Amino acid sequence: MLIAVVGSVLLAFGSFYLAIIDMISVFAIFKDYADPSLGVQDYTKLRNDAVTTIVRVIDGFLIGAILLLFAFAVYDLFVRSTQQDDRRAGRAY
Numbered sequence: 001m002l003i004a005v006v007g008s009v010l011l012a013f014g015s016f017y018l019a020i021i022d023m024i025s026v027f028a029i030f031k032d033y034a035d036p037s038l039g040v041q042d043y044t045k046l047r048n049d050a051v052t053t054i055v056r057v058i059d060g061f062l063i064g065a066i067l068l069l070f071a072f073a074v075y076d077l078f079v080r081s082t083q084q085d086d087r088r089a090g091r092a093y
Helices: 002-033 040-089
Strands: none
Touching: 002 040
16 A cells, blocks of 8 residues: 555656646746737637646646645555554564
């Protein structure tokens, strides 16, 4: 079960990393959106790109948070309780 905990934590950090990279890229879209020489179609495309990227960022952070919660729950449910049971029984590892 420790593999599930470590894997979930690593996946959560990976999800946070991807969300941070997307968050940085959305600022480049905001910079391009401020250009007054763009046409209506360009503004519409940049706005759609910005909204899509913002949703991806929020999604990435939510997935990361859920993976961390899952990792903590699995650790608390299986790993820590097993260690406490072993201590009560007098077995030390």
